[in-house]
Amino acid sequence: MAARAIWSGAVSFGLVTIPVKLYTATRAKDIRFHLLHAKDASRISQKRFCQAEEVEIPWNEVVKGYEVAPGEHVVLTDEDFESLPLPSLHTVAIEQFIEAGEIDPVYFETTYRLAPEARAEKSYALLYAALERRQLVAVARIALRKREQLCVVRAKDGVLLLETLYYQDEVDVAKEPATDRPVATKELELADTLIDLLRKPFDPTEHTDTYREALESLIEAKQAGVSVSGKGTAGVKKAPTVLDLTAKLRESVAAARGRSTRDGESRARSRAKPPRSTQTKTAARRRDRKAG
Amino acid sequence: MRLPSRFEQQDVLDQLADAADGDFLHVGRNNVRVTNLERVLWPAAKPRVTKRDLLAYLVRVAPAMLTQAAGRPAFVTRSPEGLSGDAFYQKVWEQPPSYVKQVEVWSTEHDRARPLILIDNLATLLWLAQQGVMEYHVWSARTSYDDDVRGVPTDYGESRAALSLSRLNYPDVLAVDLDAFDYSGREAPGAEPELHRRGFDRVRDIAFEVRKVADALSLAAFVKTSGRTGLHVFLPVKRHYAFDEVRAMAQTLANFLRQLRPDDVTVAWSVKERRGKVFVDANQNTRGKSLVLAYSPRRHPRATVSMPLSWEALATAYPTDFTVHTVPDILATHGDCWGGLVDAKGDLREVLALAG
Numbered sequence: 246m247a248a249r250a251i252w253s254g255a256v257s258f259g260l261v262t263i264p265v266k267l268y269t270a271t272r273a274k275d276i277r278f279h280l281l282h283a284k285d286a287s288r289i290s291q292k293r294f295c296q297a298e299e300v301e302i303p304w305n306e307v308v309k310g311y312e313v314a315p316g317e318h319v320v321l322t323d324e325d326f327e328s329l330p331l332p333s334l335h336t337v338a339i340e341q342f343i344e345a346g347e348i349d350p351v352y353f354e355t356t357y358r359l360a361p362e363a364r365a366e367k368s369y370a371l372l373y374a375a376l377e378r379r380q381l382v383a384v385a386r387i388a389l390r391k392r393e394q395l396c397v398v399r400a401k402d403g404v405l406l407l408e409t410l411y412y413q414d415e416v417d418v419a420k421e422p423a424t425d426r427p428v429a430t431k432e433l434e435l436a437d438t439l440i441d442l443l444r445k446p447f448d449p450t451e452h453t454d455t456y457r458e459a460l461e462s463l464i465e466a467k468q469a470g471v472s473v474s475g476k477g478t479a480g481v482k483k484a485p486t487v488l489d490l491t492a493k494l495r496e497s498v499a500a501a502r503g504r505s506t507r508d509g510e511s512r513a514r515s516r517a518k519p520p521r522s523t524q525t526k527t528a529a530r531r532r533d534r535k536a537g
Numbered sequence: 538m539r540l541p542s543r544f545e546q547q548d549v550l551d552q553l554a555d556a557a558d559g560d561f562l563h564v565g566r567n568n569v570r571v572t573n574l575e576r577v578l579w580p581a582a583k584p585r586v587t588k589r590d591l592l593a594y595l596v597r598v599a600p601a602m603l604t605q606a607a608g609r610p611a612f613v614t615r616s617p618e619g620l621s622g623d624a625f626y627q628k629v630w631e632q633p634p635s636y637v638k639q640v641e642v643w644s645t646e647h648d649r650a651r652p653l654i655l656i657d658n659l660a661t662l663l664w665l666a667q668q669g670v671m672e673y674h675v676w677s678a679r680t681s682y683d684d685d686v687r688g689v690p691t692d693y694g695e696s697r698a699a700l701s702l703s704r705l706n707y708p709d710v711l712a713v714d715l716d717a718f719d720y721s722g723r724e725a726p727g728a729e730p731e732l733h734r735r736g737f738d739r740v741r742d743i744a745f746e747v748r749k750v751a752d753a754l755s756l757a758a759f760v761k762t763s764g765r766t767g768l769h770v771f772l773p774v775k776r777h778y779a780f781d782e783v784r785a786m787a788q789t790l791a792n793f794l795r796q797l798r799p800d801d802v803t804v805a806w807s808v809k810e811r812r813g814k815v816f817v818d819a820n821q822n823t824r825g826k827s828l829v830l831a832y833s834p835r836r837h838p839r840a841t842v843s844m845p846l847s848w849e850a851l852a853t854a855y856p857t858d859f860t861v862h863t864v865p866d867i868l869a870t871h872g873d874c875w876g877g878l879v880d881a882k883g884d885l886r887e888v889l890a891l892a893g
Contacts, residue, residue, distance in 0.1 A: 485793055485797055487750070487753040487754065489793075490753075490754070490789070490790070491754070491888060493789045493792075494786050494789050494790070494885075494888065494889055495889045497782075497785035497788065497789040498778065498782045498785060498786060498889065500785060501779075501782040501784070501785035502782060
């Protein structure tokens with residue numbers, strides 16, 4: 246989790262104001278690269294270059310321009326931007342309450358965590374409890390990064406989450422249906438059976454980014470000086486690290502705990518045994534061989 | 538648990554030296570009747586080991602042995618006629634003497650609670666030997682109180698669910714059982730590999746690897762010989778995780794070792810695939826399973842002992858160095874290197890929090 250708040254302000258809900266901080270709750274784990282000069286692997290930099298004067302220019306001579314026609318720009322300065330209305334600059338103003346299912350997932354953009362500021366715990370808890378009790382989410386507006394965004398606030402696992410939404414005109418779902426063909430009942434039944442076979446609860450821990458893992462292995466191998474053939478990373482042996490181990494230990498505990506919880510108790514007894522200690526009456530002999 | 542004092546040990550040893558069949562040994566306030574003292578239990582050991590020798594051995598190693606055994610349900614292997622006779626494995630005893638502590642533990646197999654014994658004093662250790670016990674095995678969970686089981690119930694016999702919530706579902710060691718599957722070439726078809734130098738070197742090498750990994754996780758690691766071909770590495774842990782969870786972690790650790798040393802380590806269940814490698818067995822971390830107790834003798838022709846070792850000593854040690862004859866003197870000279878095991882419990886919650 247990010248340690249630094251990216252925004253601070255207040256959630257306003259009728260007469261109640263709840264001072265909060267906003268933290269990012271999700272983060273894509275992309276592997277970032279630097280661009281280098283192939284010849285000497287030195288860092289390269291981008292420079293602002295004026296196409297008319299053919300010189301490099303400093304940041305303070307840079308303005309934003311909106312292209313209204315090819316080659317024709319309307320220039321906007323900082324003052325122009327500041328004159329725009331951003332009423333909810335430091336508030337999350339709740340406008341309505343709805344059921345979570347009312348919003349199609351296509352509208353969800355980014356998830357943030359809301360944390361109460363000092364002395365705001367009580368009002369924070371009130372909003373949390375109220376949302377949870379009524380099973381509703383709040384629709385609000387927030388100004389983030391100089392842009393007013395629609396968002397929802399919802400209660401999950403003891404935390405108020407804020408999810409920014411795309412505006413309706415930012416979403417481009419099909420304007421006309423991609424299919425309207427009728428299907429045969431028999432085929433539909435077959436599909437039903439297949440679906441039932443693959444039906445199981447969603448467990449995010451089961452899914453990992455295999456491309457990223459392969460890329461990381463490749464980087465580690467190259468760092469370790471292992472020569473890597475150009476064809477994929479199948480041949481790359483990644484030296485496992487203790488960090489890998491601790492992560493895996495956590496996963497294994499979580500999985501074991503999940504199993505125990507589902508069964509109501511320990512499954513120790515139901516486990517199969519290694520073939521060596523086959524269950525026979527010659528128990529003593531078994532012991533002998535066992536601890537060898 | 539009650540550890541015998543040095544004076545008490547010497548007193549029992551003196552009694553034992555003069556004891557005749559049918560005599561009582563006065564062990565603290567308890568009396569243990571001993572018979573067949575000249576029966577040869579390990580005829581092939583050099584010199585051979587009689588029941589009197591075994592009892593004397595137990596008296597001499599008792600403080601170190603009881604320290605490890607206290608509070609742990611114990612299973613034993615009995616061979617009343619010695620190594621050449623029949624052997625059977627025993628979990629439950631009918632009306633043992635009053636000094637033998639028992640605890641009712643739910644048995645899923647029998648669908649009721651059964652009394653299991655705890656080896657908590659010298660008299661119990663000697664009484665068991667008198668019953669023909671040659672090997673002592675214990676659980677990796679114990680009933681004893683410590684800060685790490687504050688609030689954890691002590692009802693082990695009411696139901697399976699109660700046992701799952703109790704102290705006996707929370708092991709205080711993560712056991713890494715290392716078995717050499719290097720064959721010497723002299724084994725009968727299908728038999729277990731015999732002890733030989735090359736095989737043991739490989740197990741030892743992997744044990745040091747386990748220690749390195751434990752080190753990196755900030756966990757203490759204690760090693761002992763199994764008394765046969767393998768080594769047991771114990772990572773003492775605070776009792777925050779149940780057997781299922783600890784076993785899962787042990788399996789992860791085993792898989793990690795295999796990743797580190799693919800040519801030397803196997804986690805395969807098929808015995809054929811283990812050939813030439815060290816089998817890392819995580820399944821010992823299962824409730825109801827027992828591993829041989831530290832300092833327990835083994836039913837091995839040479840009267841070997843499951844011997845705790847310092848890591849320095851492991852470098853040059855060989856399993857047959859440690860027998861009923863040699864261990865008491867080694868222990869007297871070098872001290873009990875597992876004495877600190879209970880106080881070295883690592884916190885797996887902190888280990889898990891390490892991961893980013």
